Amino acid sequence: MITLRVNGSTLETDSDPETPLLYVLRNDMELNGAKFGCGLGQCGSCTVLVDNMPIFSCLTPIAMLADRDITTLEGLGSIDAPGPVQRAFIEEQAAQCGYCIPGMIIRAHALLMRNSAPDEAAIRDALEPSLCRCGTHMRILRAVRRASEGFQEQTSAARERNR
């Protein structure tokens, strides 16, 4: 039995310890935000956060994840109340087929948590492990820059409040 902590709730699973996290998320928990793309850690569409770091869930056996915090796309917001990065992606309409977008949003979110005002090079560097075949890169970058403004406003608002 392995206990997984996903988006704040826990799940006991008796799946094989080698089972990739992605399969448990999609098949058992019906969290379909993370996508199966290549299964080789090459495309990034399966990316989720573990302890706030982006990881490929297709290559992460659940045995590695006991007592760690897993956050999926669903954990960043909902359709009614999207998170700041999700909102920016919607506002910029930064999706074509959309398959890579969950991974892009997760990576952008992880970047902005660490650094709310990344420069262009830092954004490109952070998104590099995620591939987009539609060629939506320019809109994706624009969405991350927009989300960065949102994060900065949030940070300065928090600072004001604490003053």
Added chain:
Amino acid sequence: MYEGLDREGEHLYPAFPYHHFTKVMPEDIDALYAYLMTREPVRNEAPANELTFPFNLRPLLAGWKLLYLDDQRFAGLAGADEQVNRGAYLVQGLAHCGGCHTPRNALQAEKVDQFLQGEVTENWYAPAIAGDVPAAVRWNEEQITGYLTGRWVEQHGVALGPMAPVAQNLSRVTRDDVEAISAYIASLMQDDKAAIEAEVTGAVGEPPDTGDIGAVIYAGACAVCHEASPTPFAAGLPLTFSTSLRIPTPLNLIQIIEDGVKPPEGRPGRYMPGFAGALTEEQLVALASYLRERFAGLEPWADIGGVVAKTSGTDSTGTETAEVERGK
């Protein structure tokens, strides 16, 4: 280039490898000079000398030179053919492979009696490339040439870490010269690996069912590419062939697992994702120990936990990631 002096006659630190360039023939130095003088000058302020006392005292370098600077041009190898001779000239002089691959003493001078026997450099280990080389199967000259020019070599892999830019540069060097380097390096390697070569095929038996977390991680995260990958671009080296598992330190293995493998910018090549963040330090130690034992048949490295703790938080160039982020 020969004396390690700047234009004002001040001593240069041997980080600039003049102790190798003493081997280079004057006509090659002249050619370098002639080429450099055709370039547009670039304005640059050299950073100030921030070494601590007494290392900031340049006159002390005169003593270092007295001890370690061998001002002898390359004299040729006795009994070597023309190609091997040319290779020795390049390796000992302009290519100065010993700068990374030869162990250094406490005063940072290369130990001449341990020429190319392996040394830690820039947070990676530059393995022995002479004598008892830590490869599973013997390198042949063709494989060395492929490796030196940045290509993927079956049974050995691809140049990584600080060797990657070296290979990229060598891919622009005259083919004859790279082949000469390979011929010389091959001549320095011990010839007792032929027997092993027949046995090692890269195939491995069923893993022992120990419930070891290292074994579970290998099966769930590594095997999909390192054993019979479904696509050639993701095909990892079967780990029985890994040099990184056979060197005296886990440095290279840890660097590769954490940061993955990327071809140079804009070039095709094999890609391995990095696992930094996915693995805890404890899991990384377990995985590295399992890989070394199962695929190289060797005892786990002694201070592996210490190396993992030190390497985590630095990127593949050895820069402190934390520092980079602070700077942003």
